[in-house]
Amino acid sequence: MFTGLVRGVGTVERVIPGAQRRTFVIAYALSEGDRSLGASVAISGVCLTVVASTARDFTVEAAFETLAVTTLGDLRPGSRVHLEPALRLGDALGGHLVAGHVDGLARVRSRVARGDALECGSTCRASWPATSRSRAACVSTASASPSTRSTPAGSRSA
Numbered sequence: 001m002f003t004g005l006v007r008g009v010g011t012v013e014r015v016i017p018g019a020q021r022r023t024f025v026i027a028y029a030l031s032e033g034d035r036s037l038g039a040s041v042a043i044s045g046v047c048l049t050v051v052a053s054t055a056r057d058f059t060v061e062a063a064f065e066t067l068a069v070t071t072l073g074d075l076r077p078g079s080r081v082h083l084e085p086a087l088r089l090g091d092a093l094g095g096h097l098v099a100g101h102v103d104g105l106a107r108v109r110s111r112v113a114r115g116d117a118l119e120c121g122s123t124c125r126a127s128w129p130a131t132s133r134s135r136a137a138c139v140s141t142a143s144a145s146p147s148t149r150s151t152p153a154g155s156r157s158a
């Protein structure tokens with residue numbers, strides 16, 4: 001589980017294509033506990049598993065289904081990604097509980113600066129789950145750091 005509060009920005013160093021998945025090497029010094037093999041990390045809001053790590057970078061793999069419903073397939077060497085290690089028992093929640101399981105894509109229709117906040121209007125696809133589908137237009141606001149929290153992380157223009 002995650003809070004949705006971004007803890008850092010990593011840079012994609014390498015993208016390795018595969019038949020059923022894509023591998024990303026991300027430059028970012030996760031703490032030792034957060035980069036152990038099998039640890040979950042939210043990469044721009046998408047929960048992935050660490051499959052290799054060093055003191056300066058770590059590696060994750062996105063399966064074809066993950067690539068189909070997120071923006072991860074757009075990542076190239078040099079792309080920047082939002083990072084959040086998984087919550088541990090006892091951590092302060094801070095934000096809210098987020099699973100990191102992305103449902104689908106939305107198209108951002110508008111971006112309006114409102115003081116410190118950025119209001120984004122987006123259109124959800126009909127294929128979204130019923131709970132989301134009932135809201136044909138979603139509007140989200142973020143009161144801090146508009147550039148990192150303005151749109152649903154991991155979503156791509158539909």
Ligand SMILES: Cc1nc2c(=O)[nH]c(=O)nc-2n(C[C@H](O)[C@H](O)[C@H](O)CO)c1C
Nearest residue numbers: 046047048049061062063066100101102
């Ligand atoms: C823990 C985890 N690890 C991976 C992974 O290593 N690679 C992958 O492709 N998908 C993983 N997932 C599921 C994704 O979070 C999920 O497929 C996306 O959020 C899209 O729903 C999860 C939940």
